[in-house]
Amino acid sequence: MEQIAIIGFGCAGYNGARALRASGFTGGIHVYESTQEPPANPMLTTYYVSGRLEEKEAYPFGGLESITRELNICLHSGETVRRVLPDRSILLADGRREAFDKILISTGARAVVPALKGPAGSRVFLMRTMDDARRMKHALEQGSVQKAVVVGASMVGIKVAELLLNRGVDVTLADFAPYLFPLAAFETVARELEHRVAEKGIHFKWNAGIEGITGNGARFSDGEELAADLICLCIGTRANVELAANTEAAQGTVEIRRGIVVNSHMETSVPGIYAAGDCCEGLNLQTGETMIIGLWANAGAQGETAGKNMAGMTAAYPGNVVHNITHFMDMDFIGLGDPRLPGDRLTFGELSGPRYVEAVVKDKRLQCVNMIGGQEESGLFKSLLMRLFTGEPARLTPYQRAFLLKRGYTEAFLEQLEGLGMGAGQESCPLE
Missing domain, CATH: 3.30.390 (Enolase-like; domain 1)
Structure with a gap:
């Protein structure tokens, strides 16, 4: 009986497992996840911090116990995979090595954390995981946050700024870019949104990147220092590809650019090893090139495609277009394609x-x-x-x-x- 490993259990990993079972696969599905949490939607973290969602609602597929029963998986929760090898085996943190017939890498992405000068301490936050969200929620509940700097004028950054503003915090949104949503918005649209957001009470700092942390707040590349009790970094994400970065072997290597390279079946350059979600590159329908498209629906579609193919069916992922649809501060912004x-x-x-x-x-x-x-x-x-x-x-x-x-x-x-x-x-x- 075939044995399949899924490394990383977010949206892509869950949909991969579900597609395997829906396609009639009856073999073993071994899921390795270094955390002990169910798949969570990163875009719901801000809703949890703001009190608009209960914690359980940030897990759209339910708890681990119900998922394990539903998909009949063998869940290795809290186990870290150090390496995926080209012979379709995995190396675990404790030194054990396990072999599988097929492997799906769905390790997602992590928040970018630049090297900052000075003592980061407890005032620096991220907003990517539920652990990040719980930490910020706890900090805000202490009532000591009066000023905050959100670094990154992104879809996540604006949501963090909004929740802080609603808590009565004096918020500055800062970015090295010259205006809001630089990868999604035309400058004309960005300036209008900026005007509307400023009227709500948000301050802006453009054309300067964060350089360090001081005893009083954040220091930027133009030399200015902003006072802050809380500094949230929403600079972007980086694909988790390290466990697939193999040395040469007879079976070949998993090709990696900014993300793991896959074909339309979500198979990597090594037969039998697949990848899906924010750790891999998908086809950009607009340009015809591959790139990381960090969208929840995109991860789900890629995971489903991988699962069907691992089950022996033939399925192709058609690709996607970079797009953003977000609601914040009583306004909506929709961006499709490259504004440049x-x-x-x-x-x-x-x-x-x-x-x-x-x-x-x-x-x-x-x-x-x-x-x-x-x-x-x-x-x-x-x-x-x-x-x-x-x-x-x-x-x-x-x-x-x-x-x-x-x-x-x-x-x-x-x-x-x-x-x-x-x-x-x-x-x-x-x-x-």
Whole structure:
């Protein structure tokens, strides 16, 4: 009977195990997870700290006991895998070596922590795991946090800033970038969001990276020091690929770039070894290149694809487009694609209004879309835009068109978006 190992039990690992069982696999599934916690959604950590979710609600698949029964897995909770070897064996922290027929690496990613000068002490926090969230929640409950600096103007950073503000903390959001959401937003959109957030009470510091910790707060690369009782680093993540970084062997090596390289079946360069989730690279449908796409749904789809293939089925992961849909401080931001790509600009609505869309098109190919507001129609737009990103002809159904027209979008704008046809000087469609 075949034995399969899953290393790391987050969203990708769980969906890999579930797909194995759903595909009829009856062999052994051995899950190795260094923590003793169920799979948690990193984006729910801020909701837990803010009190909007109970701790158990941050574990979308349930507790370890129920998952173990549901999927009939052998859970090695609290065991650390030191190495995945090309002969499809694993080396454990205690020196034991176990061999398997197939292995899924789903170790995820960890928060980036730069080397900082000075004593970090207890005032520096992260926001990636439930341990991070519990630590911050405890600190805030002590009531001694009056000033805070959040480093990283990301989707996580803005949520941390929001929860701190709601606790009555004086918050500064800082980044080496010149404006909010630099990897997702056009500058015009970012500046408008920044204006709205500033009106809520958040301060900003741009064009300087954190350099060190002082007795009073955080010191930045431009020499300025900001007083802070709490400093939260939301700088980004780094793929956990170390256990797959093997030396040469007869079976080959697992290829690694920024993440573990996989094919459309989620198999690595070594047959029988698969990878899924934030530790691996997926196909960017917009560019045709592989990259790490750190999205919850992306990890789930990759894990499911890997599980089906490990079970003997044939499944392909089509890829994804970098996108962000987030709600914060009573506003919505949606970003799809790379805002740095050139092209002609198409806009809809007023930038300062309740609903605004800005898109860049080049050679009748959608490059990037930003939306402010429009939470109700974001799913509909995402479906349409994902098809347009791949160059696939896409038209709205009569129901979808009627819904969007009722929401205030114009026929002219919808026709332009569907056909991506823009003549010279044709740049905007105002609200009717």
